[in-house]
Amino acid sequence: MQDPNPMPWGALDRYQAHFIVRKDTGRNVGNFVAKTQLKTRGHFAAKTVESVSWNGTGALAEKLNHDSELNEMIAQQSVKDATIYVEPTENAVRIRSKWDNHLAFGITKELFDIYDRIAGHIKSV
Numbered sequence: 001m002q003d004p005n006p007m008p009w010g011a012l013d014r015y016q017a018h019f020i021v022r023k024d025t026g027r028n029v030g031n032f033v034a035k036t037q038l039k040t041r042g043h044f045a046a047k048t049v050e051s052v053s054w055n056g057t058g059a060l061a062e063k064l065n066h067d068s069e070l071n072e073m074i075a076q077q078s079v080k081d082a083t084i085y086v087e088p089t090e091n092a093v094r095i096r097s098k099w100d101n102h103l104a105f106g107i108t109k110e111l112f113d114i115y116d117r118i119a120g121h122i123k124s125v
Helices: 059-066 068-075 109-124
Strands: 018-022 034-041 048-055 085-088 092-096
Touching: 018 109, 034 059, 048 059, 048 068, 059 068, 059 109, 068 109, 092 109
Parallel strands: none
Antiparallel strands: 018 092, 034 048, 034 085, 085 092
């Protein structure tokens, strides 16, 4: 059966950069799950990040919460860029942000430095 309301432009142009850190998580996959929790101010386009903490039950989230310099770096980013997910895969740990379209997709030097610092914490856990 054909869709009566087809999408006129085909597939959506959404992209996401994944930073992969080689790490054998073994049976401790819960140690490597973390997500930023943002405290924000303002509404809509004027929304800014005031502070950052990490949600997670393992050692990685605890380490990330104790790195105040990292959390200050993240707080200077936009709300979209400050939303960071860390999750284990089979034999690595993935660091990612939200989806972007082809016009907004890109990684700034500051965002790369943030991901690099998170990767260092992943390696040390």
